[in-house]
Amino acid sequence: xxxxxxxxxxxxxxxxxxxxxxxxxxxxxxxxxxxxxxxxxxxxxxxxxxxxxxxxxxxxxxxxxxxxxxxxxxxxxxxxxxxxxxxxxxxxxxxxx
Amino acid sequence: xxxxxxxxxxxxxxxxxxxxxxxxxxxxxxxxxxxxxxxxxxxxxxxxxxxxxxxxxxxxxxxxxxxxxxxxxxxxxxxxxxxxxxxxxxxxxxxxxxxxxxxxxxxxxxxxxxxxxxxxxxxxxxxxxxxxxxxxxxxxxxxxxxxxxxxxxxxxxxxxxxxxxxxxxxxxxxxxxxxxxxxxxxxxxxxxxxxxxxxxxxxxxxxxxxxxxxxxxxxxxxxxxxxxxxxxxxxxx
Numbered sequence: 001x002x003x004x005x006x007x008x009x010x011x012x013x014x015x016x017x018x019x020x021x022x023x024x025x026x027x028x029x030x031x032x033x034x035x036x037x038x039x040x041x042x043x044x045x046x047x048x049x050x051x052x053x054x055x056x057x058x059x060x061x062x063x064x065x066x067x068x069x070x071x072x073x074x075x076x077x078x079x080x081x082x083x084x085x086x087x088x089x090x091x092x093x094x095x096x097x
Numbered sequence: 098x099x100x101x102x103x104x105x106x107x108x109x110x111x112x113x114x115x116x117x118x119x120x121x122x123x124x125x126x127x128x129x130x131x132x133x134x135x136x137x138x139x140x141x142x143x144x145x146x147x148x149x150x151x152x153x154x155x156x157x158x159x160x161x162x163x164x165x166x167x168x169x170x171x172x173x174x175x176x177x178x179x180x181x182x183x184x185x186x187x188x189x190x191x192x193x194x195x196x197x198x199x200x201x202x203x204x205x206x207x208x209x210x211x212x213x214x215x216x217x218x219x220x221x222x223x224x225x226x227x228x229x230x231x232x233x234x235x236x237x238x239x240x241x242x243x244x245x246x247x248x249x250x251x252x253x254x255x256x257x258x259x260x261x262x263x264x265x266x267x268x269x270x271x272x273x274x275x276x277x278x279x280x281x282x283x284x285x286x287x288x289x290x291x292x293x294x295x296x297x298x299x300x301x302x303x304x305x306x307x308x309x310x311x312x313x314x315x316x317x318x319x320x321x322x323x324x325x326x327x328x329x330x331x332x333x334x
Contacts, residue, residue, distance in 0.1 A: 003124065003194065005194045006191065011191065019177060022176050022180065025326065026173055026326065029325075030329045030330060031330060032331075038327075039327065046319050046321075046322055053318070056187075057184075057186075057307075058307075058308055063128070067128065067132050070129065074135070082147060085147060089151060
């Protein structure tokens, strides 16, 4: 498996998409959406931007399965960190009743 | 490929460490090692992101009030600066891959300049916080934290505003330290680029430093909306 060289054109498109994403986040952040929609929109855009960086700038799209696995394992452990700790904090008030 | 290399150099490439079979294996192992390190970095920042999430859910109005005091313009400019620096970093790796040494050096220099620009803007922001007595706790002698300068949203408890600034300084400070390390790493890469060490066959160090640089960019991609934008929509209502 030889090295894949990403073209300059793709790098420029990704950088442009990241800039547009930043502009959209700022504009959407100033608008008042109902409920938790503001934070959901902000995080969705951030996740899309991060995915673009990981896939193209960091070449994961063209990398071996092993690197994919390592990256996904990071997300998996993060999910454990958030779900287990929050399951504690969110349920503490249940006992007081 | 392997045969042409053998003819060119008689033995193997001088950049090949003896414990690797060939250049390709060495390159993949290097990238893999960096990715494992980045996983530990994700976990490291993950703890702080968790602290942020927890306290934001506990004190939403206080966090929104404190966040609105941050300079959104400087934050947005800094985001753009970092994205540009990631682009030039990617171009530096590309130039190494195709063997354009001049472009590689130029891209590296621009990346470092953009990185230092980010840190400069961050320093201006930190100075503004110092001036407004928003450095948390009593870290600065004679300038203890005071929430008086923060415009509080209705129902916000001024005593809880400080928590936002603890988290703000911990996260952006840790990010800035990573930027400083990144610029330091790139200065070493630049030194060896000028000496012509990297080319199409051997450029692991450029590639691996690029991975680190992009990772630091990703952290900022999350920090920016979470820290700077979380309360902006309250300003109009």
